[in-house]
Amino acid sequence: MTGADVVGRERLPLTGPAIVAANHNSHVDTLLLLSVFPPKAMSRVRPVAAADYFLTNPVMSWFATRLVGIAPVSRSVARGEDVLAPAKAALDAGEILVIFPEGTRGSPDEMAPLKAGIARLAEAYPQAPVTPVWIQGAGRVLPKGAVVPVPMNCCVLVGEPLAWTGDRASFMAELRARLEALKDQAPPLKWS
Numbered sequence: 001m002t003g004a005d006v007v008g009r010e011r012l013p014l015t016g017p018a019i020v021a022a023n024h025n026s027h028v029d030t031l032l033l034l035s036v037f038p039p040k041a042m043s044r045v046r047p048v049a050a051a052d053y054f055l056t057n058p059v060m061s062w063f064a065t066r067l068v069g070i071a072p073v074s075r076s077v078a079r080g081e082d083v084l085a086p087a088k089a090a091l092d093a094g095e096i097l098v099i100f101p102e103g104t105r106g107s108p109d110e111m112a113p114l115k116a117g118i119a120r121l122a123e124a125y126p127q128a129p130v131t132p133v134w135i136q137g138a139g140r141v142l143p144k145g146a147v148v149p150v151p152m153n154c155c156v157l158v159g160e161p162l163a164w165t166g167d168r169a170s171f172m173a174e175l176r177a178r179l180e181a182l183k184d185q186a187p188p189l190k191w192s
Helices: 028-036 058-068 085-092 117-124 168-185
Strands: 004-007 018-022 045-050 071-073 096-099 130-136 154-158
Touching: 004 028, 018 028, 018 117, 028 045, 028 058, 028 096, 028 130, 028 154, 045 085, 071 085, 085 096, 085 117, 096 117, 117 168, 130 168, 154 168
Parallel strands: 004 154, 018 096, 018 130, 045 071, 045 096
Antiparallel strands: 130 154
């Protein structure tokens, strides 16, 4: 129903620990990202997803954990509890973590402010490259709140990996700049 042109696929990490940081406009984002990895890497790719959304009913929970293989993070944790523990466990296991640093789905083809969790992960795992990815069009295929997808071709642009800079603020600024640069390279959207 939806196709995707991929630019820079060769920059995707094939082994971990590694982090892929993408913009987030739709539930289609995760499926598109999973589809651009080569089959030999798929068993190591773990998308980070909100436990309070994806683990609320048995069918969605089964799909999210068994088929997609999410690393479920809670958006509300007890004081002193590490919200990033499931993501860190995936990186400890040498997996490729897919994270949406905006924290939630935003407006189609726009980027909301980035949350600092990505910087905390990069600081804790400085050996893990952080690969920026811009997904163009998924927010129009299945916007937030929609149930039926619209057939439209998407584009996935993969940037050069970013290393931990030693400073959270500069790391966040560099990641945002790289995501914005990828957005500027995205071609106009086409109907499938």
